[in-house]
Amino acid sequence: MNAPFQARAGLRDPFTAFVCDDSTADMLRPVAVEHGWSPEKVNKGGLRNAVQSLSVSASPTILFVDLSESADPLNDINALAEVCEPGTVVIAAGQVNDVRLYRDLVASGIHDYLLKPFTVDQLRDTFAHAQSILSGPRGEAQADKPHVLTAVIGVRGGVGASTIATSLAWLMGEKSHRSTALLDLDVHFGTGALALDLEPGRGLTDAIENPSRIDGLFIERAMIRANERLSVLSAEAPLHQPLVTDGTAFFQLQEEMKNAFESTVLDLPRQMLIQYPHMVHDAHVAVVVSELTLAATRDTIRVLAWIKSNAPQTKVIVAANRVPSGGALEISKKDFEQSIERDVDIIFPEDRKVAAQAAKLGKPMAEIASGKMSAPFTQLSNMVLSHASDDGATAESKVATGGKSLVDNLKSMLAKPKDKAA
Ligand SMILES: Nc1ncnc2c1ncn2[C@@H]1O[C@H](COP(=O)(O)OP(=O)(O)OP(=O)(O)O)[C@@H](O)[C@H]1O
Ligand SMILES: [Mg+2]
Secondary structure (H helix, E strand, O other): OOHHHOOOOOOOOOEEEEEOOHHHHHHHHHHHHHOOOOHHHEEEOHHHHHHHHHHHOOOOOEEEEEOOOOOOHHHHHHHHHHHOOOOOEEEEEEOOOOHHHHHHHHHOOOOEEEEOOOOHHHHHHHHHHHHHHHHOOHHHHHHHOOOEEEEEEEOOOOOOHHHHHHHHHHHHHHOOOOOEEEEEOOOOOOOOOHHHOOOOOOHHHHHHHOHHHOOHHHHHHHOEEEEOOEEEEOOOOOOOOOOOOOOHHHHHHHHHHHHHOOEEEEEOOHHHHHHOHHHHOOOOEEEEEEOOOHHHHHHHHHHHHHHHHHOOOOEEEEEEEEEOOOOOOOOOHHHHHHHHOOOOOEEEEOOHHHHHHHHHHOOOHHHHOOHHHHHHHHHHHHHHHHHHHOOOOOHHHHOOOOOOOHHHHHHHHHOOHHHOOO
């Protein structure tokens, strides 16, 4: 039953709606006008009328149909499919709050199911999404671009992991033309929404409280759109509310994002590795964000070892952030690399001006950065994509095999303070 609603859009009415009640009609008409569609295309009569009408006339490009008066929505949708021409994007609305029904409707080729009562913003979002489907060959794009999951992990607080995660997600959307989700798992102190000048909403908190609600429809509703190709799920959970979850919600969110987007960037607080180790299992790439300090060196060693034993298939990119110019380094790059027994892949210089500008404008640092500061961001997104598409040897193969243990190496360094200077 999928075929009738898929494929191309031809020359036809852009929009027709069949609704059961006045309030739905009253909400639809102005939104139709906003899209340049005739408000007269909002008909009363629901699904039955839609089937009758479409059996004798051409199908519109976008069809809105109200299932409220339908006793057997799934069966009736299938009847609609019989009379509906290929290329129509069908949006259904109804009062039945049942995930199984939603799944069955989607399997029947329905684009979306709006649960009544819905808001005018939800309606707009659904239309916007329907239009994006019509303007781009989504199915082909997804086949071309297998999903890429990247986890960004800061080895210590404040090293700039969220800055890099937000920028990477933005680059994936803007430069690599991938529909991208940024999932900020710092539930209390996350900055994913703040950094993009957005309100985080309740989506992530709802997901944690009610993991069974997480499905494609939930993702579409809960994710906050930053731009056409970037959506964010972030939270500012109240500080009196401890994080109570066995991690099911996070796993479920990852799964649904895999279906809904071409790439997902996880901003993963390092404590999460301990609490929910499975979060990294499916990541194609882990970006380990560090800085050139002794404490960060110790923790880079530990995080790299953790990834090696818990997610050996995940390719690792080590990024040193906030690297000051001049000689103000706590530990040199060379000593850092020797201690972690591998190369640093990317160096992000310390640039307070760009960081402040990005924060003030509510834009990702990668968008503001130019020249010396923009090169590492481009390098990062290129590396992520090339690692994800390369199933050969992992980046771990770069790790040198020294005789001493990783921590021994660091200890010997700490014992020689004169070697620390850059
Ligand atoms: N390369 C940089 N140059 C200057 N400032 C930077 C740079 N990268 C990040 N910052 C700044 O560092 C601060 C901390 O960044 P961010 O919140 O991304 O760190 P984090 O590792 O996610 O912290 P947390 O441990 O709280 O999650 C921010 O004010 C950010 O603007
Ligand atoms: Mg952070």
